[in-house]
Amino acid sequence: xxxxxxxxxxxxxxxxxxxxxxxxxxxxxxxxxxxxxxxxxxxxxxxxxxxxxxxxxxxxxxxxxxxxxxxxxxxxxxxxxxxxxxxxxxxxxxxxxxxxxxxxxxxxxxxxxxxxxxxxxxxxxxxxxxxxxxxxxxxxxxxxxxxxxxxxxxxxxxxxxxxxxxxxxxxxxxxxxxxxxxxxxxxxxxxxxxxxxxxxxxxxxxxxxxxxxxxxxxxxxxxxxxxxxxxxxxxxxxxxxxxxxxxxxxxxxxxxxxxxxxxxxxxxxxxxxxxxxxxxxxxxxxxxxxxxxxxxxxxxxxxxxxxxxxxxxxxxxxxxxxxxxxxxxxxxxxxxxxxxxxxxxxxxxxxxxxxxxxxxxxxxxxxxxxxxxxxxxxxxxxxxxxxxxxxxxxxxxxxxxxxxxxxxxxxxxxxxxxxxxxxxxxxxxxxxxxxxxxxxxxxxxxxxxxxxxxxxxxxxxxxxxxxxxxxxxxxxxxxxxxxxxxxxxxxx
Amino acid sequence: xxxxxxxxxxxxxxxxxxxxxxxxxxxxxxxxxxxxxxxxxxxxxxxxxxxxxxxxxxxxxxxxxxxxxxxxxxxxxxxxxxxxxxxxxxxxxxxxxxxxxxxxxxxxxxxxxxxxxxxxxxxxxxxxxxxxxxxxxxxxxxxxxxxxxxxxxxxxxxxxxxxxxxxxxxxxxxxxxxxxxxxxxxxxxxxxxxxxxxxxxxxxxxxxxxxxxxxxxxxxxxxxxxxxxxxxxxxxxxxxxxxxxxxxxxxxxxxxxxxxxxxxxxxxxxxxxxxxxxxxxxxxxxxxxxxxxxxxxxxxxxxxxxx
Numbered sequence: 001x002x003x004x005x006x007x008x009x010x011x012x013x014x015x016x017x018x019x020x021x022x023x024x025x026x027x028x029x030x031x032x033x034x035x036x037x038x039x040x041x042x043x044x045x046x047x048x049x050x051x052x053x054x055x056x057x058x059x060x061x062x063x064x065x066x067x068x069x070x071x072x073x074x075x076x077x078x079x080x081x082x083x084x085x086x087x088x089x090x091x092x093x094x095x096x097x098x099x100x101x102x103x104x105x106x107x108x109x110x111x112x113x114x115x116x117x118x119x120x121x122x123x124x125x126x127x128x129x130x131x132x133x134x135x136x137x138x139x140x141x142x143x144x145x146x147x148x149x150x151x152x153x154x155x156x157x158x159x160x161x162x163x164x165x166x167x168x169x170x171x172x173x174x175x176x177x178x179x180x181x182x183x184x185x186x187x188x189x190x191x192x193x194x195x196x197x198x199x200x201x202x203x204x205x206x207x208x209x210x211x212x213x214x215x216x217x218x219x220x221x222x223x224x225x226x227x228x229x230x231x232x233x234x235x236x237x238x239x240x241x242x243x244x245x246x247x248x249x250x251x252x253x254x255x256x257x258x259x260x261x262x263x264x265x266x267x268x269x270x271x272x273x274x275x276x277x278x279x280x281x282x283x284x285x286x287x288x289x290x291x292x293x294x295x296x297x298x299x300x301x302x303x304x305x306x307x308x309x310x311x312x313x314x315x316x317x318x319x320x321x322x323x324x325x326x327x328x329x330x331x332x333x334x335x336x337x338x339x340x341x342x343x344x345x346x347x348x349x350x351x352x353x354x355x356x357x358x359x360x361x362x363x364x365x366x367x368x369x370x371x372x373x374x375x376x377x378x379x380x381x382x383x384x385x386x387x388x389x390x391x392x393x394x395x396x397x398x399x400x401x402x403x404x405x406x407x408x409x410x411x412x413x414x415x416x417x418x419x420x421x422x423x424x425x426x427x428x429x430x431x432x433x434x435x436x437x438x439x440x441x442x443x444x445x446x447x448x449x450x451x452x453x454x455x456x457x458x459x460x461x462x463x464x465x466x467x468x469x470x471x472x473x474x475x476x477x478x479x480x481x482x483x484x485x486x487x488x489x490x491x492x
Numbered sequence: 493x494x495x496x497x498x499x500x501x502x503x504x505x506x507x508x509x510x511x512x513x514x515x516x517x518x519x520x521x522x523x524x525x526x527x528x529x530x531x532x533x534x535x536x537x538x539x540x541x542x543x544x545x546x547x548x549x550x551x552x553x554x555x556x557x558x559x560x561x562x563x564x565x566x567x568x569x570x571x572x573x574x575x576x577x578x579x580x581x582x583x584x585x586x587x588x589x590x591x592x593x594x595x596x597x598x599x600x601x602x603x604x605x606x607x608x609x610x611x612x613x614x615x616x617x618x619x620x621x622x623x624x625x626x627x628x629x630x631x632x633x634x635x636x637x638x639x640x641x642x643x644x645x646x647x648x649x650x651x652x653x654x655x656x657x658x659x660x661x662x663x664x665x666x667x668x669x670x671x672x673x674x675x676x677x678x679x680x681x682x683x684x685x686x687x688x689x690x691x692x693x694x695x696x697x698x699x700x701x702x703x704x705x706x707x708x709x710x711x712x713x714x715x716x717x718x719x720x721x722x723x724x725x726x727x728x729x730x731x732x733x734x735x736x737x738x739x740x741x742x743x744x745x746x747x748x749x750x751x752x753x754x755x756x757x758x759x760x761x762x763x764x765x766x767x768x769x770x771x772x773x774x775x776x777x778x779x780x781x782x783x784x785x786x787x788x789x790x791x792x793x794x795x796x797x798x799x
Contacts, residue, residue: 057681081687093679097743098671106675109668111688113696116667162687 008033008084008197009054009166014063014073016049021398023049025221027063031166031197036188038208038229039201041218042241042299042454047201050218051168054199055087056080067166078111086164090171092151094143101126101139103154107161126161133157133187148276149180160191167191168199173207174300185211203298203454204242205233217241242456251464251480257288262324264289264448265310265340265416270318272305279305280316281472287416287450292442294451294459294480297469303452304345306469307418310450311335311342337365339415343405345424345452351394355385355404358393362411371411378407381437399430403437416448423455431458438462456483497666501659504746508655515644523647527715529756530650534657534708536736536748538701541661544743545670546697547677548597552609553705553733555593558616558725560586560706565635565719566626575637579710586706587699594698598691610727617725632720639714646715653711654749657704662745664700673697674743735777740787747789754788 016024052058056077065073104126209229217225225235263286272280312332363371379386453459460480468476564582596608620627676683740751762769
């Protein structure tokens with residue numbers, strides 16, 4: 001029991017619901033002083049929510065959060081911060097008009113309205129913190145002029161300014177190069193050696209395995225495994241969530257498609273930057289007509305960016321061709337009208353409109369009778385939507401909303417349908433229904449599908465070909481049957 | 493690099509001292525315009541503190557000003573207490589108004605809060621028009637007392653009031669409290685996670701903004717000797733205040749004064765054009781906002797940086 005007594009952070013029975021969706025269910029964890037706990041899970045598993053609940057950014061519906069033995073569950077975040085918790089956000093949001101030094105000083109200020117002049121020691125302390133995280137050379141620069149890694153360092157500097165005993169870090173290495181990652185890892189280890197309790201939240205075991213003492217894996221709001229990095233990697237449930245159990249594949253060979261010479265869609269050495277972070281690096285993929293191609297990768301790998309780029313929503317270097325003709329210069333609307341339709345990850349339904357109205361809107365450009373027959377066909381594909389026709393889209397369950405999103409995209413009669421993470425946050429039984437609908441599409445229609453997924457179990461049975469996207473690059477391409485042996489390594 | 497606070501305040505002090513000698517040669521007409529511009533400058537600075545720093549989009553700056561001005565004016569009209577008492581009461585009423593305005597801001601965000609501030613202005617305007625026996629209604633309220641009938645005295649009061657308000661608001665914006673306010677305005681979640689009570693700081697910003705708006709409004713009533721919806725409350729007046737602040741440079745406080753003087757000087761210079769003058773002034777404001785979103789002050793400080 002000694003570890004429990006020394007635990008700086010103890011969470012038990014933590015629960016969070018958003019409407020009918022249970023985002024976090026009865027979550028328990030504890031982090032002892034001077035140790036690092038990794039909290040991993042695929043996108044939508046609720047790991048970031050757990051972190052926000054601990055920090056008081058979201059209000060828990062139940063459970064207990066203790067920091068150094070004090071119950072803080074339900075407190076506002078500024079009081080939890082003062083109890084000794086600090087958080088490093090994934091996205092850096094510094095004050096842009098202030099220098100790096102001033103940004104760090106901000107974190108050192110007391111929460112008082114009467115303090116019109118900063119303590120004389122503030123400057124000294126800010127400089128010491130900057131030296132520790134490696135920002136000394138850029139103290140007088142504005143954040144906007146700094147490389148991405150330095151912006152992350154500012155976030156760390158701010159978080160440790162109040163000397164937190166519990167440090168929560170969201171996706172510590174997202175967007176960093178290998179060298180920067182190594183430096184960042186060293187820094188995190190140092191912070192642990194100070195005797196802090198560190199919680200690292202990330203997507204997979206691999207990224208944090210070298211740092212952590214223990215790992216907890218989450219899926220759909222619940223804990224599915226706990227143990228050392230090795231134990232979690234060997235865990236059956238974890239393997240099933242990340243890699244799928246026995247995957248049956250039904251790939252059609254690439255040579256069977258008629259347009260082998262000039263594929264329907266060619267993405268040729270495309271690179272995209274978000275400010276300073278590289279989101280896509282020399283990515284090349286192609287999709288034949290009637291082919292089902294899956295792009296698998298973890299959150300942040302660049303899947304959504306790739307889709308948005310194809311849809312004409314982002315500036316890029318390289319070329320994207322549809323049946324040999326470049327798409328560059330075409331507006332997003334023109335690309336969609338040309339038959340390349342994206343089904344966004346966020347669903348983006350009109351939540352106040354009924355199911356039927358959402359579908360009618362998707363079929364706006366079709367003649368009335370054609371629109372009606374298309375809706376009829378979609379109701380056969382997704383029978384539940386027929387029952388729900390008169391219901392407001394916002395009141396549907398997550399799975400039903402996903403079906404409606406796909407159905408609405410199909411109303412546009414796309415030649416190429418891009419599905420972005422249709423399984424995000426859905427229960428397995430719903431996955432099966434969507435899976436069946438996709439299979440019917442594949443068997444009975446001439447539609448071409450490009451599917452982005454981190455759930456490999458879902459993606460592989462439908463795919464004719466698979467690309468693995470990792471850190472903005474395509475790292476593997478091939479037959480889904482070979483994925484588990486070739487591409488799957490390093491995916492965990 | 494940001495220009496140090498102390499140096500900017502010194503430059504400002506120099507300009508104000510020089511401006512104090514203006515009544516020696518400027519006509520009463522010019523002084524009258526400048527007096528209005530100075531009070532407008534304070535309105536705009538108070539608005540900038542709330543929007544530029546605390547991040548709260550207040551589309552109805554005239555709500556706070558109007559509550560202050562009318563409270564002071566009505567009190568004087570009814571009971572004729574000493575003027576300073578009327579001004580104090582006007583300021584206190586504006587602070588109360590600021591607290592009332594802050595309540596929706598803590599519940600709703602962005603455009604919705606902006607809408608509540610606009611509605612507050614319309615409600616106040618309606619109240620004044622309907623309750624005519626108390627407020628003078630659409631004709632306006634005549635205030636029996638004025639602070640002084642001397643242009644020079646009025647000018648110096650307005651100038652130094654603006655200078656002191658500016659110095660206080662500007663120092664505040666560059667103080668630790670200003671930094672926390674900015675952080676709360678830009679990212680309330682992160683500010684909270686750093687241990688700052690965002691609500692407390694935002695309410696403080698509302699109170700400070702209301703204090704200066706109400707005080708300036710009350711003083712202006714006793715300069716004009718009257719109060720009317722058209723000068724203190726109308727939505728157009730609010731828009732002019734916002735344009736002044738944005739023209740001068742958002743999040744700079746002092747820029748708001750430049751914007752206010754520019755706006756009033758331009759309207760006056762173009763007055764011969766009749767109704768067209770407003771159109772031209774607003775078009776110019778639009779061009780500045782589109783091309784130089786940092787405003788005059790941003791432009792000034794940038795050239796210094798390059799030099």
